[in-house]
Amino acid sequence: xxxxxxxxxxxxxxxxxxxxxxxxxxxxxxxxxxxxxxxxxxxxxxxxxxxxxxxxxxxxxxxxxxxxxxxxxxxxxxxxxxxxxxxxxxxxxxxxxxxxxxxxxxxxxxxxxxxxxxxxxxxxxxxxxxxxxxxxxxxxxxxxxxxxxxxxxxxxxxxxxxxxxxxxxxxxxxxxxxxxxxxxxxxxxxxxxxxxxxxxxxxxxxxxxxxxxxxxxxxxxxxxxxxxxxxxxxxxxxxxxxxxxxxxxxxxxxxxxxxxxxxxxxxxxxxxxxxxxxxxxxxxxxxxxxxxxxxxxx
Numbered sequence: 001x002x003x004x005x006x007x008x009x010x011x012x013x014x015x016x017x018x019x020x021x022x023x024x025x026x027x028x029x030x031x032x033x034x035x036x037x038x039x040x041x042x043x044x045x046x047x048x049x050x051x052x053x054x055x056x057x058x059x060x061x062x063x064x065x066x067x068x069x070x071x072x073x074x075x076x077x078x079x080x081x082x083x084x085x086x087x088x089x090x091x092x093x094x095x096x097x098x099x100x101x102x103x104x105x106x107x108x109x110x111x112x113x114x115x116x117x118x119x120x121x122x123x124x125x126x127x128x129x130x131x132x133x134x135x136x137x138x139x140x141x142x143x144x145x146x147x148x149x150x151x152x153x154x155x156x157x158x159x160x161x162x163x164x165x166x167x168x169x170x171x172x173x174x175x176x177x178x179x180x181x182x183x184x185x186x187x188x189x190x191x192x193x194x195x196x197x198x199x200x201x202x203x204x205x206x207x208x209x210x211x212x213x214x215x216x217x218x219x220x221x222x223x224x225x226x227x228x229x230x231x232x233x234x235x236x237x238x239x240x241x242x243x244x245x246x247x248x249x250x251x252x253x254x255x256x257x258x259x260x261x262x263x264x265x266x267x268x269x270x271x272x273x274x275x276x277x278x279x280x281x282x283x284x285x286x287x288x289x290x291x292x293x294x295x296x297x298x
Contacts, residue, residue: 047070049070050110052108055067055106056107057106064270077259079261080245081292087261091214096124133212140190142187146183149165152202152206153205172204196224200228210239212241212242232254258274258276
């Protein structure tokens with residue numbers, strides 16, 4: 001893929017002081033999904049994203065505080081914690097989705113391949129292309145299955161084989177065999193689990209490196225949930241996944257690494273503990289973590 005630059009654009013002022021580098025940094029993505037900066041390949045399990053001292057505000061209200069997390073490449077990271085602790089808010093800071101909400105601000109640093117995602121020269125649209133998102137409730141557009149998947153590439157001026165891209169995206173989302181003969185039908189005609197996989201295919205079609213999933217199975221039945229979990233396991237060889245879930249069994253089954261957040265007295269979410277998933281669920285270091293994953297609170 002040709003190198004592209006996270007380029008300048010006229011967005012709302014960033015509230016924290018950030019220095020623009022002397023020369024633009026280009027990020028390229030190879031067909032295998034590995035990234036390189038200035039020609040150097042990134043290690044497979046090196047953090048693709050890093051949050052350092054991140055706090056997020058809705059006006060005067062601080063929703064999360066002092067969050068520091070590393071997101072390892074080609075692994076599934078689960079964010080767990082009680083309702084209201086800021087998991088979804090934190091997820092949306094990772095691709096600047098919260099920029100669309102008036103009166104919000106971010107403190108701290110969020111980097112992607114070492115580049116500050118909130119720097120003034122960074123294009124948030126390009127950020128959202130590279131860091132895709134799948135929401136809690138399946139939200140296919142009121143368009144055909146084909147047009148749902150093709151929407152992002154068309155919007156970004158894709159000039160290649162669109163039919164091939166739609167097919168490969170649906171294949172990677174484990175949906176092609178179910179819809180290949182009805183691509184002209186509305187995406188809304190699919191079942192809930194199929195709609196969610198269509199939304200994953202739509203996210204994949206823009207060739208992201210990271211896919212954020214905000215409780216993607218909460219509206220699905222157990223069979224569809226298992227299909228999504230199996231899909232995540234299949235595609236993590238190509239993508240990095242961060243998932244918010246309230247389902248402890250799902251976090252234990254599907255993720256490689258788990259971050260447990262809780263709510264402080266001021267209602268701001270904070271990280272209690274983060275580690276390999278097997279450690280969080282079998283030998284946590286913090287008693288609060290043990291109480292949460294065992295169902296004693298939350």
